[in-house]
Amino acid sequence: MSKVHVETRINGERMEFLCEPQQSMLDVLRDNLRLTGTKEGCATGDCGACSVLLDGRLVCSCLMLAVESGGHELTTIEGVARGDELHPIQRKFLEHAALQCGICTPGFIVAAKALLDENPNPTEEEIRFYLAGNLCRCTGYDKIIRAVQDAAKTLRGEAA
Amino acid sequence: MQSFAYAAPETVKQALDVLAEHQSAGRRVQVMAGGTDLLVQMRTLDGSPRTIVDIKKLAETNRLDVGASEIYIGAAIPGAELSASKPLAVCLPGLVEAMDLIGSTQIQGRASLGGNLCNASPAGDTIPALVADAGVCVIATPGGQRELPVEQFVVGVGKNALKPGEFLLGIKFKRPAARTGDAYLRFIPRTEMDIAVAGAGVSVTLDAKGVCTAARVAIGAVAPTVILVPGAAKALIGSSLDDKALDAAGAACSAAASPISDKRGTADYRRKVVAVLCKRATKIAAERAKETR
Numbered sequence: 001m002s003k004v005h006v007e008t009r010i011n012g013e014r015m016e017f018l019c020e021p022q023q024s025m026l027d028v029l030r031d032n033l034r035l036t037g038t039k040e041g042c043a044t045g046d047c048g049a050c051s052v053l054l055d056g057r058l059v060c061s062c063l064m065l066a067v068e069s070g071g072h073e074l075t076t077i078e079g080v081a082r083g084d085e086l087h088p089i090q091r092k093f094l095e096h097a098a099l100q101c102g103i104c105t106p107g108f109i110v111a112a113k114a115l116l117d118e119n120p121n122p123t124e125e126e127i128r129f130y131l132a133g134n135l136c137r138c139t140g141y142d143k144i145i146r147a148v149q150d151a152a153k154t155l156r157g158e159a160a
Numbered sequence: 161m162q163s164f165a166y167a168a169p170e171t172v173k174q175a176l177d178v179l180a181e182h183q184s185a186g187r188r189v190q191v192m193a194g195g196t197d198l199l200v201q202m203r204t205l206d207g208s209p210r211t212i213v214d215i216k217k218l219a220e221t222n223r224l225d226v227g228a229s230e231i232y233i234g235a236a237i238p239g240a241e242l243s244a245s246k247p248l249a250v251c252l253p254g255l256v257e258a259m260d261l262i263g264s265t266q267i268q269g270r271a272s273l274g275g276n277l278c279n280a281s282p283a284g285d286t287i288p289a290l291v292a293d294a295g296v297c298v299i300a301t302p303g304g305q306r307e308l309p310v311e312q313f314v315v316g317v318g319k320n321a322l323k324p325g326e327f328l329l330g331i332k333f334k335r336p337a338a339r340t341g342d343a344y345l346r347f348i349p350r351t352e353m354d355i356a357v358a359g360a361g362v363s364v365t366l367d368a369k370g371v372c373t374a375a376r377v378a379i380g381a382v383a384p385t386v387i388l389v390p391g392a393a394k395a396l397i398g399s400s401l402d403d404k405a406l407d408a409a410g411a412a413c414s415a416a417a418s419p420i421s422d423k424r425g426t427a428d429y430r431r432k433v434v435a436v437l438c439k440r441a442t443k444i445a446a447e448r449a450k451e452t453r
Binding site: 044131 | 163164165166168194195196199200202203204209212214216238240263264265266267269270352353
């Protein structure tokens with residue numbers, strides 16, 4: 001089986017990799033590039049644990065072939081923090097205890113970032129609908145919603 | 161033995177050539193747009209090796225035109241982009257809403273209208289809206305192009321009318337006449353992220369007095385394919401969309417339905433619900449028709 005050479009940008013850095021034509025972006029991120037922050041939940045696009053941004057748009061990396069990333073720009077959970085400083089969304093997830101087992105958390109944070117990038121002041125309903133593609137079996141969602149609301153406030157510069 | 165391969169042609173001719181080469185060599189080939197159905201099916205139902213032809217790099221499958229006389233939606237355009245188009249929301253709001261009902265934000269980032277149609281699920285949400293809006297498939301063929309009304313494109317559960325070597329370029333519509341509105345409603349047991357138990361797409365045109373002069377009604381998830389219900393349209397045309405006309409249109413939908421019973425609902429329930437959805441969707445479409453010039 002012949003491997004495909006792919007050139008892409010991930011978290012602002014130029015990246016090259018070899019992959020099988022049928023390999024998902026998720027598998028290449030985790031297994032080839034060792035960017036294991038992105039999680040596999042269902043591998044069928046239902047749970048959102050593998051959420052990444054493709055040219056700024058939220059997608060499931062399990063529902064994308066790695067070869068499709070050629071010439072595009074990906075942002076994964078590893079690209080959300082600024083160096084050693086957590087992104088406000090990450091900080092608020094910690095402060096609000098918006099996670100328990102943590103498997104869904106990277107996907108939620110990437111999805112929340114996509115939401116707040118396009119809508120800095122979402123209503124609770126808008127947050128719940130936007131994040132409906134991210135499943136969490138521990139928290140009951142409430143703390144996640146509070147964390148996103150609080151992060152939005154911080155990002156708007158309204159409160160600490 | 162065939163192994164997996166990926167091709168991302170940049171012209172329609174290149175895409176057709178890849179399809180033709182595989183066809184003549186007897187090798188498996190499959191066209192992919194957003195991939196949100198294809199990759200799941202490849203992983204869970206049939207993982208046999210094939211060449212995947214990604215049509216997202218073609219101009220013809222990415223073009224979105226809302227012109228003075230015609231609307232064209234490229235087959236590979238994701239839902240997120242359709243939802244962001246203001247001209248499309250003005251002309252075909254029911255279709256845009258139908259697309260937006262599919263899956264999560266993540267799915268909307270990839271899933272295409274063309275893919276939802278080609279996947280040909282009986283419950284595909286965009287299909288009743290496409291039929292109600294009289295969409296016409298523009299198909300790339302080895303000899304050029306051919307066109308086929310959407311209601312003739314879906315021929316069975318998961319089966320479309322594409323012949324080997326062909327693929328869907330896009331869907332075109334006549335720009336809706338003055339005082340025309342469309343709507344699509346589906347029933348699911350929750351508010352998001354589920355598959356339709358039943359669905360109804362309606363387009364109506366009213367005259368200045370509010371009398372219905374043209375209508376198309378299509379129902380989904382209640383038969384092996386989405387079906388156009390001429391009897392429902394007939395009940396609406398000539399009426400002012402009063403309760404009597406709406407009841408008759410709903411009854412025509414129930415009569416046209418041949419649903420199955422499954423975990424989502426019984427056949428009887430689906431037959432009832434599809435009538436209610438037809439009536440409600442007609443009311444919404446009529447309100448929209450009054451708002452447009």
